[in-house]
Amino acid sequence: MFILPAIDLYDKKAVRLYKGDYKQMTIYSENPVEVARAFRMAGAEYIHMVDLEGALDGTTPNFEVVAAVAKESGLKVEIGGGIRTEETVKRYLDAGVERVILGTAALMDEAFLQDMVDSYGKHIAVGVDCRDGYVAIKGWTEVSNVSCEDFLNKLQTIGVKTVICTDISKDGAMSGTNRELYKYLNATFDLNLIASGGVTDLSDIEALRDMGMYGAIVGKAYYTGAIDLKEALKIAK
Numbered sequence: 001m002f003i004l005p006a007i008d009l010y011d012k013k014a015v016r017l018y019k020g021d022y023k024q025m026t027i028y029s030e031n032p033v034e035v036a037r038a039f040r041m042a043g044a045e046y047i048h049m050v051d052l053e054g055a056l057d058g059t060t061p062n063f064e065v066v067a068a069v070a071k072e073s074g075l076k077v078e079i080g081g082g083i084r085t086e087e088t089v090k091r092y093l094d095a096g097v098e099r100v101i102l103g104t105a106a107l108m109d110e111a112f113l114q115d116m117v118d119s120y121g122k123h124i125a126v127g128v129d130c131r132d133g134y135v136a137i138k139g140w141t142e143v144s145n146v147s148c149e150d151f152l153n154k155l156q157t158i159g160v161k162t163v164i165c166t167d168i169s170k171d172g173a174m175s176g177t178n179r180e181l182y183k184y185l186n187a188t189f190d191l192n193l194i195a196s197g198g199v200t201d202l203s204d205i206e207a208l209r210d211m212g213m214y215g216a217i218v219g220k221a222y223y224t225g226a227i228d229l230k231e232a233l234k235i236a237k
Contacts, residue, residue: 001208001236002215004048004078004194005039005222005229007032007069009062016220017052020129020140020168028223032065036073042229046098047075048164048196048217054082055103055139063091070096080127080164081139089116093123101164103127104137107144107151110158117159125162125194126155130181131169140168152189163189164217166196177204183211201226205235 007014010025014032018024029035036047047069051062059082070077079092080101089100099122106113106126116124129136130148137144148165155163165185167178177198186193194215195208201221208216216236221227 001205001213002046002194003044003205003229003232003236004046004215004217005042005044006048006050006196006217006219007035008050008052008219009065009081010052012062012065015052016223020136022052022056022139026223033068033072036069036075039229040074043233044229045076046215047073047077048194049077049079049081051079051081052139055080056082056141058082058084058104060088060091063095066092066097067095070098078125078164080125084112086112086116086119089120089124093120099123099125099162101125101127103129106155107135107137107146110154113160114158122161124160125164126160127164127166128152128155129166129168136168149188152185152191156189156191160191162192162194162214164194164196167198169197176200177208177216179204179207179211182208182213186211186213199227202228202231202235205232209236 013027014029014035015025015027053061066079076098078099084105092100131143135144135146135151182195192214196217
């Protein structure tokens with residue numbers, strides 16, 4: 001299992017939200033590239049990044065930071081947040097990003113998603129953000145009427161390989177991850193599933209590894225010191 005330490009970007013800084021609430025934001029670093037280098041030093045191979053401003057309005061105000069991390073950290077970067085056109089997808093991939101995560105656009109425009117998967121294959125991932133069983137969009141500010149399960153079924157049919165699945169109720173809450181949800185989804189779908197939201201301690205890492213998850217994202221627990229990244233990487237392997 002891969003461990004993907006996370007950097008959420010807002011105003012070019014590394015921040016974390018509590019349960020996706022932009023009003024409950026903590027700034028952890030003014031230098032995301034330095035944070036990414038520390039991940040690499042600990043032995044990480046991947047990094048998960050989200051442009052929180054982009055997620056709201058479909059722009060890329062933190063593009064330069066993401067490009068710098070891709071260029072300077074030695075990590076494979078996956079980036080999500082506001083990626084709603086092929087031009088943006090191409091711009092990120094040209095900057096050295098490994099995987100681009102589609103969220104709102106993947107749900108709202110199936111033809112666009114299919115086109116991106118056909119054109120860029122494994123470099124396209126989809127973020128499925130679940131709130132009470134339904135897919136949330138636009139930076140988690142709206143909830144659609146599409147169930148997470150129906151959406152995952154559709155993604156599998158379209159040919160998406162990697163899905164980042166977030167339980168919003170757990171994100172940043174430090175209350176443990178939703179093990180039952182991930183166990184069920186991993187047994188049901190033939191996808192590379194990455195668990196996101198609420199990975200709080202090393203027992204969460206062990207549980208996700210044992211159920212055969214492809215990856216787990218570590219965010220707030222790293223910044224608060226609740227999870228030692230080196231230890232997490234060792235357990236995941």
